Amino acid sequence: MWWTRQIASNCQRLSAQLQWQLRCFSTPAEQTLGIIGVPFAKGQSKQGVELAPDLLRESKLRDVLKNSDERLVIRDYGNLQYAVDETLLQQQRQHYHHIRNYADFMACNLALIEQVQQMLKQNAQFLTIGGDHAIGFGSVAGHLQHTPNLSLVWIDAHADINLHSTSQSGNIHGMPVSFLLQQLRATWQHAALDKIAPNCLPKDQLVYIGLRDIDPYEAFILNKFGIRYYAMDSVDRVGVPKIIEMTLDALNPLNKIHVSFDIDALDSHVAPSTGTAVRGGLTLREGISIVEALRDTKRVQGMDLVEINPKLGSEHDVRTTVDSGLEILKSMFGYRRSGARDWNNLDTGILGREL
Numbered sequence: 381m382w383w384t385r386q387i388a389s390n391c392q393r394l395s396a397q398l399q400w401q402l403r404c405f406s407t408p409a410e411q412t413l414g415i416i417g418v419p420f421a422k423g424q425s426k427q428g429v430e431l432a433p434d435l436l437r438e439s440k441l442r443d444v445l446k447n448s449d450e451r452l453v454i455r456d457y458g459n460l461q462y463a464v465d466e467t468l469l470q471q472q473r474q475h476y477h478h479i480r481n482y483a484d485f486m487a488c489n490l491a492l493i494e495q496v497q498q499m500l501k502q503n504a505q506f507l508t509i510g511g512d513h514a515i516g517f518g519s520v521a522g523h524l525q526h527t528p529n530l531s532l533v534w535i536d537a538h539a540d541i542n543l544h545s546t547s548q549s550g551n552i553h554g555m556p557v558s559f560l561l562q563q564l565r566a567t568w569q570h571a572a573l574d575k576i577a578p579n580c581l582p583k584d585q586l587v588y589i590g591l592r593d594i595d596p597y598e599a600f601i602l603n604k605f606g607i608r609y610y611a612m613d614s615v616d617r618v619g620v621p622k623i624i625e626m627t628l629d630a631l632n633p634l635n636k637i638h639v640s641f642d643i644d645a646l647d648s649h650v651a652p653s654t655g656t657a658v659r660g661g662l663t664l665r666e667g668i669s670i671v672e673a674l675r676d677t678k679r680v681q682g683m684d685l686v687e688i689n690p691k692l693g694s695e696h697d698v699r700t701t702v703d704s705g706l707e708i709l710k711s712m713f714g715y716r717r718s719g720a721r722d723w724n725n726l727d728t729g730i731l732g733r734e735l
């Protein structure tokens with residue numbers, strides 16, 4: 381009968397429309413990811429880290445992320461540009477001439493602070509690709525200006541919490557955390573931090589994982605302020621699951637989370653191409669476990685991946701390091717080794733009626 385066909389076709393249309401609407405609602409704004417490359421290499425003395433953002437893009441970063449969660453909408457903002465002005469050069473000459481490239485460090489991070497806020501206005505989450513870890517300051521500080529109630533998980537072989545007065549190398553990639561904490565701000569009294577990044581990180585909302593090369597003054601600072609850090613000896617003693625549990629217990633459950641991942645947190649077998657490799661680090665599986673667990677909180681809003689240096693080691697070393705970095709990103713942005721996923725987007729039609 382014509383009218384049954386009519387009803388059937390109306391139903392089909394309605395159901396298609398409903399499905400389309402469901403799809404729209406299940407692809408909410410929270411699936412948008414902004415990416416910025418920061419080819420900054422002046423926080424340390426080895427050339428090459430500035431090549432990592434473009435190398436990751438050439439290594440199919442976008443496809444890897446897209447395959448980890450097909451609902452992700454990726455906006456790549458290219459590589460950050462900055463210009464050094466006379467005020468910063470003057471600050472450097474007068475107060476910070478004993479550390480390397482202060483003016484460049486500050487100019488780059490000022491631009492990054494703006495960029496991160498811009499990305500968070502337009503996207504639910506962001507990824508900053510270094511460059512060396514000096515850019516951790518701007519990435520987290522920009523995040524804090526947008527989201528004052530923030531927790532930070534710093535996954536690294538090093539604590540990166542030197543002051544200009546305690547650093548032996550003068551390399552500023554070993555100092556970014558000291559710019560972020562309320563308690564250490566006074567040590568940067570000529571940097572005008574209250575003006576450029578007024579929101580600080582409370583020391584109880586910082587957790588380190590993976591440390592194994594801590595300078596004496598850094599150890600003093602960590603202990604004096606009671607900063608939580610799970611060095612590799614803790615990983616050995618209690619294992620990664622317990623460390624994740626203690627980390628999540630320590631962080632305010634209402635806060636968003638920033639994950640700053642230095643590739644040198646991973647063992648130098650799986651991440652050889654990095655400037656300050658240290659043996660005895662996290663296995664790739666441990667690294668993946670940590671980011672999977674953080675991701676599962678649904679609170680991660682920003683991430684850094686830094687210190688991949690394509691000019692160090694053999695071609696094979698570089699490939700291994702980039703692949704490890706991509707595995708970490710894949711798990712952070714939704715891939716699950718268990719196969720667990722959101723079934724809504726799966727076309728189950730091909731399974732036939734039995735399933």
Ligand SMILES: *[C@@H]1O[C@H](CO)[C@@H](O)[C@H](O)[C@H]1NC(C)=O
Pocket residue numbers: 529
């Ligand atoms: C941040 O936390 C404070 C309490 O610690 C709370 O009063 C405030 O509403 C929070 N802000 C946001 C934006 O959630």
Ligand SMILES: [Mn+2]
Pocket residue numbers: 513536537538540553642
């Ligand atoms: Mn680091």
